[in-house]
Amino acid sequence: MSYETVIGLEVHTQLNTKSKIFCGCSTEFGASANTQVCPVCLGLPGVLPVLNHKTLKHAVKTALALNCSIESFIKFDRKNYFYPDLPKNFQISQYDRPLSYKGHLTIKDKDKTKKIGITRVHLEEDAGKLIHEGDDAASSYVDFNRTGIPLLEIVSEPDMRSPGQAYLYLTTLKAILKYLDVSDCDMEKGSLRCDANISIRKKGDTKLGTKTELKNMNSFKGVKAALEFEVKRQIKLKEKGEKIMQQTLLWDEKKQKTVSMRTKEEAHDYRYFPEPDLVPFVLKQEEIDTIKNNLPELPEARLSRFMSEFKLSVYDGNILISDKYLADFFEECAKTYKQYKNLSNWIQGALSSELNNRKIQVKDLKLAPLELTKLLKIADEGKINNLTAKTVLTDMIHTGKSADTIIKEKNLAQISDSSALEEITDNVIKDNPKPVGDYKNGKENAIMFLMGQVMKQSKGKANPKMVIEILKERIKNA
Amino acid sequence: MSISREDVKYTANLARLELKDKELDILSKHLQDILDFIDKLKSVDIKEVAPTSHVLPIKNVYREDEVSRSLKTSDALKNAPSKDERFFKVPKVIE
Amino acid sequence: MNNNNNLFSLSAKDIITQKTDPKSVIASLTERINKVEDKVKAFVRKPKINPAAKPSPKTNQPLWSIAVSIKDNICVEGQLTTCASKILSGFHPPYDAEVITxxxxxxxxxxxxxxxxEFAFGSSCENSCYGPTSNPHNLDCVPGGSSGGSAAAVAADETIMSIGSDTGGSIRQPASFCGVVGLKPTYGRVSRYGLIAFASSLDQIGPLTKNVYDSALLxxxxxxxxxxxxTSADIKVPDFTKSLGEDIKNITIGLPEEYFTKGINREVKIAVDTAIELxxxxxxxxxPVKLPHTQYAVAVYYIIATAEASSNLARFDGVQYGYRKDTGQGLIPMYRATRGEGFGEEAKRRIILGTYVLSSGYYDAYYLRAQKVRTLIKKDFDDAFKTIDCILTPTSPTPAFKKGEKLKTPLAMYLSDIYTISANLAGIPAISIPCGFTKNNLPIGLQLIAKPFAEDTLFKIASAYEAETNWCKIKPKL
Structure with a gap:
C-alpha cells in the first residue's frame, strides 16, 4: 500500500530586539540566571506590560514577506495555564485575531516549486527556563531571563508531503527571516524552535489521518530525522492494523527515535480573553504600505536574479543565497571580478571551508571583497598557482593582510624565469635517471613524478606550465 | 444555567485551588445563586453590539526598543519561599 | 491656631494653610492612633515613621507635611504589601507604584x-486576613469596602488623607458609610502601575479625604x-482645586429613575432628596434621565470582574513570593494547597466564578455577552451626557450595615454595590460626598457621576453642596 505524508510546522522564532517585548530587560543571550529580570517580566503583583514597538514592526515585516494579510485591528489575549516558567501563569499571546493570516512561501524541491500555506503569524512572549538537574533532587530550578523575550509564532498549513519538504520549508523560512534581519534563527540558542504535526493517509484519500505532534527537535536535520522516523512508525502501525493515537511525542536526539511524553496531558482549557492591560493597535494602510515598499530583496527573487545576472546554476545560486551575508559578499566581489563561476567556486569552496574550520560567521568576516578579487586576479594571471592562492587566502583571513603583501613577504610568487627553472630541472633529471628512462620508453606518467620533484625543490613556486615544457625539451635533447 | 458539584471541581482544578468537601458544597450553592442572577443577561438584545474590552478609545501605546536596568538577582529572589543563590526553586512535577 | 493636641483632626487644606510641620502632624496622629486604632482597626499595622528619616525640606511641595495612608493593595518599595491576604504574606515589593512615586x-x-x-473582594472590609475594620461612627457596623480601612482611617482622624482603589464602588461605598469624600477618577486618569490588579479594565486608584478640596488636591x-x-490617558491634568467654588447656575443634573426604586432605604432617600433641593x-x-441597562450592571460586573480577577490572581502560586504550602507531593499539589490555604473564602469564590465563565464552552454565553451588555451600559451614559453635565444618585441604597449581616449571602453583598458599579463599567468619574446622617448617626452619601475626564464638574458641584452643609465636619465619637 502506498501512503501520503501530511506535515504542518509551527515555528517560534525570537525577534531581534535589544529589549524584551513588554519591558526594558536585555535580551542578550547567555547571561547568568535571573540577571535579566525586572518586576514587569517577573510578573510581580501590580506591574503592567507596554509593547516594544520594534516587535510589532518586525512582525508586520515578516508577515508581509510571507505574503500574509495584516489584521487592521491588532489585539493581545491572555492564554491561561499554570507552569512555573510562566510567572503570571498566563502568557500574553494572540488568539482569535492574529496580527496576520493567510500567506505562503515557496519552496524549491529540486526543479519543482511548491507553495506552502501560512495559516497565521502572531506575536507573543516567551516563557522562562525550568532546569530539572540541580543539587536538590526534589526540586526544579527556574531562570526567568528568557521570560518576555519577543517571539513570532509562524504556523504553516499541513501542505508538506515529505520530511524533505519540511526541511526545505525551514531553510527557506530561515533565509527569509535572516534577509529581513528580524531573527538570528539560531536553534542552538533557542532563538528558533520548531514543532511538527504529522499524519499519513492512503494515497488518494482526502481526509486527514490522525496526527501526532513532534517536539524537542533542536536542529533542522533533527526535524527531518524525527519526521522520517515518525512516518515509518505510523506506516508500521497502519500495516499492522493498529490505531495511531493522537499524542505529543518527543524526539530523542541520542537514540534517534520519538518517545511518548510521560506526563499525563490534561485537556487544555486556556480560557483566552482579551488582555485588558494592553490597548489595541491599529495600523494605517499607509504604514503597512511603507513597510511593504521597504522590504529587502528576498531569497527567491535574489536567486532568479543571480541566475540571470551572473549566469549561475540553480545549485550554485541556492548555496549562495541561503546565507544573506554570503550572497552580499558574492555580489560585492562580482563588481570587480567578472569570472562569476570561478568566483562562486572560490566562495563556496575555499572561503566557506576556511570559515567552517574557524567557526566564523560570514557576517563577522574581516576580509574585504575587493581583497579577494585581487587575489583571484593574481592567480588568474599565473603569478601564483591555485594551491598557493588557497594558502594565501587562509593567511589573508587570519592576518588581514593583502594578497600582495603576503605573496611578497613569503616570497610566494611563481618562478617563471626560465634560466632558474632550467637549473632546477637539470638537477632533477640528473638525480632521477630511472624515471627519465621510463619516460623515454613511453611511460608518459613518469613526467608527473619529475614535475613533482621540481615543484618540491622550488617550494611550490615553479610555474607548472613552464616546468612541463622545459622537462620535455631537456629530456628529448639529452 | 446550572452548575454541578463536578463542574465546580473541574473549575477548581483549572484554577489550581484545593477545596475541602464542605467548601465545595457551599461554593456550589453560592455559584448557582450567582449564575441564576447572571442569567438575566439572556434577555438583553445584543445583536450587532460590539463587545467592550477597553472603555477608553486609547490605541497604539508603545515603548521604544531600549534597554533599562534589571533587578539585581538577589533582589529578584528576595521574596522567594525557596531559592538558591541564582534560582527560584519549585517542587518537581511528579507524574 | 490649633495646638498639637488636635492637629490630627485637620484637613490637608488646614495643614497647608497653617504651614504645620511634619513632626507635629506625625506626633498628633500617633497619639490619635494610640487612642482609637484598637477600636477601629483601620490599618493592617500601626503606621510608624522611621525616626531617622528626615522630613522633606522642600516646604513648597504640594503635599508637604500631609500624611497619606495607602490601601494595602498598592506597592510601596520595601514595605510589606499583602492585599490583606495570607497568600501574599511576607511580600515586600522591590518597586514603588506610580502613585507612590x-x-x-x-x-x-x-x-x-x-x-x-482581601484583594478588594468585598463591600464590608470583613474579608481580611487581619480581621475586620469597624465603622468609626458605629463600631458594630462595617465601614464598607473594599477600601474600608482607608475610609475609616480618614473618618476616625487617624490620618489626614488616604488612597484607595475602586473596581465597583470600593472607594465610594466606604466613603459613604464612613461620612468622608471618596472619588473614583476616570479610568486612565491615574496610573494603575503598582496597584495589585483585581479587574484590570475596571480598577482605578483614587483619594479618600475629609473634604472636597482635599480630594481635588490629592x-x-x-x-x-x-x-x-x-491604559493611562495622555490628557492634560488641570488644577482641580481651581474648579472649587465656581457657581453651578448653568449646570444640568440628571436623575436616573432606575436608581430611585423601591430597594432604597427611606432615610437615604430623604437625605438625597434634601440635597437635591439644596x-x-x-x-x-x-x-429625569434614563439609563435603561442599569438593571444588568451587577450581573455584567460580576462576570467581567471575576474573569479578569481569576487570571490576575493566577500568579499567586507560591513560586516567587508569598505563602507556599509544600505537601511534598510535587508541583501541582503545591499549587493547589498553596492557593487553597492562601486565599480566603470570597477570593476562592470569585476565582472559581471567573474561571468558570471563561472556561471552554461558556465564554460566549458569559464573558462575551457581558462585554456586549457593557457596551450598552456605556452607551446609556454617553446618551445621557448629551443633555446633562452630571448624574446624581445615592452612593449606596443603605447606610452601613451590621458586621456579619451579609457574609453568608454573597449575592446580597454584591447588590450593595448596585449604584456604584455602572461608573466602573463605563469608565467614568464619580464622587461620593456626605449628605446627612440616619437617626442612628450613620453617615449617608450621595454620588455624582460625570462624563470621562470631567472630574472638575464633580468637584464644582460637590464643593457647592459642601459649602452649604456641615456634614464633613461631624466627627465620630470615639
Whole structure:
C-alpha cells in the first residue's frame, strides 16, 4: 500500500530586539540566571506590560514577506495555564485575531516549486527556563531571563508531503527571516524552535489521518530525522492494523527515535480573553504600505536574479543565497571580478571551508571583497598557482593582510624565469635517471613524478606550465 | 444555567485551588445563586453590539526598543519561599 | 491656631494653610492612633515613621507635611504589601507604584497601609486576613469596602488623607458609610502601575479625604499620564482645586429613575432628596434621565470582574513570593494547597466564578455577552451626557450595615454595590460626598457621576453642596 505524508510546522522564532517585548530587560543571550529580570517580566503583583514597538514592526515585516494579510485591528489575549516558567501563569499571546493570516512561501524541491500555506503569524512572549538537574533532587530550578523575550509564532498549513519538504520549508523560512534581519534563527540558542504535526493517509484519500505532534527537535536535520522516523512508525502501525493515537511525542536526539511524553496531558482549557492591560493597535494602510515598499530583496527573487545576472546554476545560486551575508559578499566581489563561476567556486569552496574550520560567521568576516578579487586576479594571471592562492587566502583571513603583501613577504610568487627553472630541472633529471628512462620508453606518467620533484625543490613556486615544457625539451635533447 | 458539584471541581482544578468537601458544597450553592442572577443577561438584545474590552478609545501605546536596568538577582529572589543563590526553586512535577 | 493636641483632626487644606510641620502632624496622629486604632482597626499595622528619616525640606511641595495612608493593595518599595491576604504574606515589593512615586515627589508622608477586603473582594472590609475594620461612627457596623480601612482611617482622624482603589464602588461605598469624600477618577486618569490588579479594565486608584478640596488636591498629585501603564490617558491634568467654588447656575443634573426604586432605604432617600433641593436653590437644573441597562450592571460586573480577577490572581502560586504550602507531593499539589490555604473564602469564590465563565464552552454565553451588555451600559451614559453635565444618585441604597449581616449571602453583598458599579463599567468619574446622617448617626452619601475626564464638574458641584452643609465636619465619637 502506498501512503501520503501530511506535515504542518509551527515555528517560534525570537525577534531581534535589544529589549524584551513588554519591558526594558536585555535580551542578550547567555547571561547568568535571573540577571535579566525586572518586576514587569517577573510578573510581580501590580506591574503592567507596554509593547516594544520594534516587535510589532518586525512582525508586520515578516508577515508581509510571507505574503500574509495584516489584521487592521491588532489585539493581545491572555492564554491561561499554570507552569512555573510562566510567572503570571498566563502568557500574553494572540488568539482569535492574529496580527496576520493567510500567506505562503515557496519552496524549491529540486526543479519543482511548491507553495506552502501560512495559516497565521502572531506575536507573543516567551516563557522562562525550568532546569530539572540541580543539587536538590526534589526540586526544579527556574531562570526567568528568557521570560518576555519577543517571539513570532509562524504556523504553516499541513501542505508538506515529505520530511524533505519540511526541511526545505525551514531553510527557506530561515533565509527569509535572516534577509529581513528580524531573527538570528539560531536553534542552538533557542532563538528558533520548531514543532511538527504529522499524519499519513492512503494515497488518494482526502481526509486527514490522525496526527501526532513532534517536539524537542533542536536542529533542522533533527526535524527531518524525527519526521522520517515518525512516518515509518505510523506506516508500521497502519500495516499492522493498529490505531495511531493522537499524542505529543518527543524526539530523542541520542537514540534517534520519538518517545511518548510521560506526563499525563490534561485537556487544555486556556480560557483566552482579551488582555485588558494592553490597548489595541491599529495600523494605517499607509504604514503597512511603507513597510511593504521597504522590504529587502528576498531569497527567491535574489536567486532568479543571480541566475540571470551572473549566469549561475540553480545549485550554485541556492548555496549562495541561503546565507544573506554570503550572497552580499558574492555580489560585492562580482563588481570587480567578472569570472562569476570561478568566483562562486572560490566562495563556496575555499572561503566557506576556511570559515567552517574557524567557526566564523560570514557576517563577522574581516576580509574585504575587493581583497579577494585581487587575489583571484593574481592567480588568474599565473603569478601564483591555485594551491598557493588557497594558502594565501587562509593567511589573508587570519592576518588581514593583502594578497600582495603576503605573496611578497613569503616570497610566494611563481618562478617563471626560465634560466632558474632550467637549473632546477637539470638537477632533477640528473638525480632521477630511472624515471627519465621510463619516460623515454613511453611511460608518459613518469613526467608527473619529475614535475613533482621540481615543484618540491622550488617550494611550490615553479610555474607548472613552464616546468612541463622545459622537462620535455631537456629530456628529448639529452 | 446550572452548575454541578463536578463542574465546580473541574473549575477548581483549572484554577489550581484545593477545596475541602464542605467548601465545595457551599461554593456550589453560592455559584448557582450567582449564575441564576447572571442569567438575566439572556434577555438583553445584543445583536450587532460590539463587545467592550477597553472603555477608553486609547490605541497604539508603545515603548521604544531600549534597554533599562534589571533587578539585581538577589533582589529578584528576595521574596522567594525557596531559592538558591541564582534560582527560584519549585517542587518537581511528579507524574 | 490649633495646638498639637488636635492637629490630627485637620484637613490637608488646614495643614497647608497653617504651614504645620511634619513632626507635629506625625506626633498628633500617633497619639490619635494610640487612642482609637484598637477600636477601629483601620490599618493592617500601626503606621510608624522611621525616626531617622528626615522630613522633606522642600516646604513648597504640594503635599508637604500631609500624611497619606495607602490601601494595602498598592506597592510601596520595601514595605510589606499583602492585599490583606495570607497568600501574599511576607511580600515586600522591590518597586514603588506610580502613585507612590508621585506622592513621595509631592512631599507627602506615607502613613501606613490600610485594611481592605482581601484583594478588594468585598463591600464590608470583613474579608481580611487581619480581621475586620469597624465603622468609626458605629463600631458594630462595617465601614464598607473594599477600601474600608482607608475610609475609616480618614473618618476616625487617624490620618489626614488616604488612597484607595475602586473596581465597583470600593472607594465610594466606604466613603459613604464612613461620612468622608471618596472619588473614583476616570479610568486612565491615574496610573494603575503598582496597584495589585483585581479587574484590570475596571480598577482605578483614587483619594479618600475629609473634604472636597482635599480630594481635588490629592487628585492633582496622583493624576496624569504614565508611560508604564498602557491604559493611562495622555490628557492634560488641570488644577482641580481651581474648579472649587465656581457657581453651578448653568449646570444640568440628571436623575436616573432606575436608581430611585423601591430597594432604597427611606432615610437615604430623604437625605438625597434634601440635597437635591439644596442644589436646586443654588441654581442647578434637574431633569429625569434614563439609563435603561442599569438593571444588568451587577450581573455584567460580576462576570467581567471575576474573569479578569481569576487570571490576575493566577500568579499567586507560591513560586516567587508569598505563602507556599509544600505537601511534598510535587508541583501541582503545591499549587493547589498553596492557593487553597492562601486565599480566603470570597477570593476562592470569585476565582472559581471567573474561571468558570471563561472556561471552554461558556465564554460566549458569559464573558462575551457581558462585554456586549457593557457596551450598552456605556452607551446609556454617553446618551445621557448629551443633555446633562452630571448624574446624581445615592452612593449606596443603605447606610452601613451590621458586621456579619451579609457574609453568608454573597449575592446580597454584591447588590450593595448596585449604584456604584455602572461608573466602573463605563469608565467614568464619580464622587461620593456626605449628605446627612440616619437617626442612628450613620453617615449617608450621595454620588455624582460625570462624563470621562470631567472630574472638575464633580468637584464644582460637590464643593457647592459642601459649602452649604456641615456634614464633613461631624466627627465620630470615639
Amino acid at each position: 508621585r506622592l513621595k515627589n509631592a512631599g507627602a508622608i506615607l502613613w501606613g497601609k490600610t485594611n481592605m477586603d 487628585l492633582n498629585t496622583i493624576a496624569g499620564y504614565d508611560h508604564k501603564d498602557s 442644589l436646586k436653590k443654588k441654581g442647578a437644573k434637574f431633569i
